[in-house]
Amino acid sequence: MARPKVPLISRRKALETALRIIDEHGLEGLSIRRLAEALGVNGASLYHHFRNKDEILTGVAELALAEVRIGEPDSGDWRHWLPKNARALRRALLAHPALLPVVAGRPALGAGVRALDEAAARLMDEGVPSAAVMPLLDGLELFTIGSALHEIQRDGAGEPAEVADERYPALAKAMAERGLSADEVFDLVTASIVEGIDEAVKQRQERWMPPRKSSRDTSSRQHGGRRAGGKA
Incomplete structure (x- = not known):
């Protein structure tokens, strides 16, 4: 079936519906056909927004995790x-x-x-x-x-059911x-x-990191160099 020239659904609507299907039926319950039926369109309509099912899953994961953001400016360090x-x-x-x-x-x-x-x-x-x-x-x-x-x-x-009996009293406690x-x-x-x-x-x-040289060590080397130079 040819893909419609104008999208019949929004990308977000498709992702929200896909997320609901996954929540209710698991990952194995999501298919292009099932998603299209839930949206009331044919499968070709989904290809306006997604190349394949993996892109749908990626979008669904990002939608579900939309509230997981980095800290706001006033959220502390x-x-x-x-x-x-x-x-x-x-x-x-x-x-x-x-x-x-x-x-x-x-x-x-x-x-x-x-x-x-x-x-x-x-x-x-x-x-x-x-x-x-x-x-x-x-x-x-x-x-x-x-x-x-x-x-x-x-x-x-x-x-675990076995924990309730007397065979594992420490774990049950x-x-x-x-x-x-x-x-x-x-x-x-x-x-x-x-x-x-x-x-x-x-x-x-x-x-x-290389060890820092103390000012005492530096000073000693400088004095030692001058003494050696004077003797020469």
């Missing part, structure tokens, strides 16, 4: 807004769990590159060494994706008396990641 971004990413993943594989593989799809570039630029503008930028961004994203995956799987399956919520654990670990990577990069850079 990077130690404040970077963990805040991680919390926003986690909320988005928990709201759209079927998108986890897409978000985890988004570098291959080319999704989120602009946002990463903006975050990297903001970090370096705030004085973060360039050597620490990718460890910070990668470390927080990896932990955030893992945290969201763990929570989604736990909520979907509940606690620990789970019943859990001292921190998942949100509290997430905040603690992200803060530790930020602090740990920042410190590790500083220590490594100090090892790379």
Whole structure:
């Protein structure tokens, strides 16, 4: 079927509908035909906006993560807004769990590159060494994706059934008396990641830098040179 000359739908409408299908039926439930039917158009109409299904998935991931932005000018320094971004990413993943594989593989799809570039630029503008930028961004994203995956799987399956019986009393007690919520654990670990990577990069850079010469050493060499010259 020929593609209409004038788009019958907007790109955003197509992405919003695709996101709803994925939320309801999972990634495997999304197809060009199903999306076109939900929009009331033929499949050719979608090719005004997307070359293939991968481009739709990329757009859907970016739409779902639209609220995950770098810090606003009044949002404090990077130690404040970077963990805040991680919390926003986690909320988005928990709201759209079927998108986890897409978000985890988004570098291959080319999704989120602009946002990463903006975050990297903001970090370096705030004085973060360039050597620490990718460890910070990668470390927080990896932990955030893992945290969201763990929570989604736990909520979907509940606690292990065997824990309720008497075979695992210590584990049952620990789970019943859990001292921190998942949100509290997430905040603690992200803060530790930020602090740990920042410190590790500083220590490594100090090892790379040549030792500073003290003014006493410099003065001694200068005097020694003059004495040697006088004897000559």
